[in-house]
Amino acid sequence: MQNDANSPQPIAKSQILEWLQAVKDPEIPTISLIDLGVVRGVEVDAVTGKVSVHLTPTFAGCPAMDYMKRDVERTLLAHGVPAVEVEISMREAWTSDMLTEAGRQALRQHKLSPPPVIGNQVFDLDFLEYAECPNCHGNNTELRTPFGATLCRAVHYCHDCRQLFEQFKPV
Amino acid sequence: MNPTLDLLYRLADDQLILGHRNSEWNGLGPILEEDIAFSSMAQDKLGHSLQLYSLLHALGEAEPDTVAFTRNAPQFHCCQLVELPIGEYDFSLTRHFLFDHAELLRFEALATSSYEPLAQVARKLRGELKYHALHANTWMKRLGTATDEAIERMQRSLDFTLPYALGIFEKTDAEAEIISSGLFVGEDELRGRWLESISKVLAQTALEVPDVLALTPVLGGRHGQHTEHLQPLLDEMAEVFRLDPTADW
Numbered sequence: 001m002q003n004d005a006n007s008p009q010p011i012a013k014s015q016i017l018e019w020l021q022a023v024k025d026p027e028i029p030t031i032s033l034i035d036l037g038v039v040r041g042v043e044v045d046a047v048t049g050k051v052s053v054h055l056t057p058t059f060a061g062c063p064a065m066d067y068m069k070r071d072v073e074r075t076l077l078a079h080g081v082p083a084v085e086v087e088i089s090m091r092e093a094w095t096s097d098m099l100t101e102a103g104r105q106a107l108r109q110h111k112l113s114p115p116p117v118i119g120n121q122v123f124d125l126d127f128l129e130y131a132e133c134p135n136c137h138g139n140n141t142e143l144r145t146p147f148g149a150t151l152c153r154a155v156h157y158c159h160d161c162r163q164l165f166e167q168f169k170p171v
Numbered sequence: 172m173n174p175t176l177d178l179l180y181r182l183a184d185d186q187l188i189l190g191h192r193n194s195e196w197n198g199l200g201p202i203l204e205e206d207i208a209f210s211s212m213a214q215d216k217l218g219h220s221l222q223l224y225s226l227l228h229a230l231g232e233a234e235p236d237t238v239a240f241t242r243n244a245p246q247f248h249c250c251q252l253v254e255l256p257i258g259e260y261d262f263s264l265t266r267h268f269l270f271d272h273a274e275l276l277r278f279e280a281l282a283t284s285s286y287e288p289l290a291q292v293a294r295k296l297r298g299e300l301k302y303h304a305l306h307a308n309t310w311m312k313r314l315g316t317a318t319d320e321a322i323e324r325m326q327r328s329l330d331f332t333l334p335y336a337l338g339i340f341e342k343t344d345a346e347a348e349i350i351s352s353g354l355f356v357g358e359d360e361l362r363g364r365w366l367e368s369i370s371k372v373l374a375q376t377a378l379e380v381p382d383v384l385a386l387t388p389v390l391g392g393r394h395g396q397h398t399e400h401l402q403p404l405l406d407e408m409a410e411v412f413r414l415d416p417t418a419d420w
Binding site: 148 | 207212214215216217291298305
């Protein structure tokens with residue numbers, strides 16, 4: 001080992017973020033954890049090169065969190081990051097507005113309707129009932145049940161193309 | 172007991188026990204959507220209990236699994252409402268409606284708790300609880316305006332469940348300090364908001380709402396006094412865990 005004199009520079013944060021783009025939601029393989037908005041922070045220790053990643057769950061009871069945590073660790077270690085620490089907390093609680101535009105597109109690709117952007121508006125029942133059909137893109141839709149195949153999905157029906165479809169829920 | 176621990180144990184135990192009860196609808200729901208709904212709400216509630224037990228752990232209490240799976244009924248602080256067997260669907264729906272309205276309002280209030288770790292969790296859970304309240308409202312309104320049989324059954328369930336629901340708001344010795352320290356607005360205030368909230372929905376049904384505050388609440392749960400239904404539930408829930416508490420899952 002002779003890396004004392006020119007020990008490797010810590011990896012740039014932008015590089016870490018690029019690698020993390022490859023880590024997908026295990027249940028929706030078209031969307032990355034970054035575009036899902038569950039990666040709330042990345043820090044690189046300037047001395048040791050250790051990378052700390054802060055994750056927050058989309059839903060408190062999400063059973064995929066441990067898997068996501070291990071996937072982040074595995075991916076960064078495989079790229080040669082010397083040490084990885086993943087913290088899961090609700091310091092910055094996830095809301096569906098944290099989905100990026102690329103993330104919304106990735107959901108559509110998976111035939112999931114992305115949640116409406118709430119912004120500063122009052123989050124009332126109208127938001128829960130509204131969804132755009134991922135098949136015909138119409139708005140003539142109806143909430144059938146707020147609970148679907150996973151905690152983050154609701155089931156709606158499109159009156160235009162007469163199809164049931166799933167929506168990634170607004171919260 | 173320290174007011175923060177007192178409050179957290181009540182919140183967490185309610186979630187764990189009702190979560191377990193909701194899961195008993197898995198495979199038995201009257202229609203597929205309701206099977207999924209109760210199973211999803213069970214998963215949410217178990218997730219919520221884990222967040223709250225984790226706050227307790229951070230304050231020096233045992234690991235969440237240990238707390239959830241190794242205590243016996245007298246050490247539980249849940250209200251008796253949540254431990255009752257699932258019964259028929261009309262009862263489970265009525266319990267879900269009465270409990271989750273209180274729950275949504277409770278976590279909305281806790282979002283500004285002086286105890287910041289609890290406020291953070293509350294800000295997350297209240298968004299999820301909106302779906303529980305929405306679901307309950309939909310079915311209360313649908314069945315509460317349906318056939319004579321549906322209305323009669325819902326009325327019977329409502330009359331039976333309301334005294335237990337009042338037990339949600341049972342106070343402990345820590346109440347005064349919980350309010351004065353800004354941890355929570357308090358059970359009386361919450362009960363007032365709850366009554367207003369459920370009344371609005373019930374007014375859209377054919378159901379008759381009795382003078383709720385004149386009813387005799389079923390108390391005791393917050394002080395470790397439970398029905399005969401809780402211990403068998405705990406035994407079943409912890410059966411696998413107790414085979415080998417050190418097993419790594």
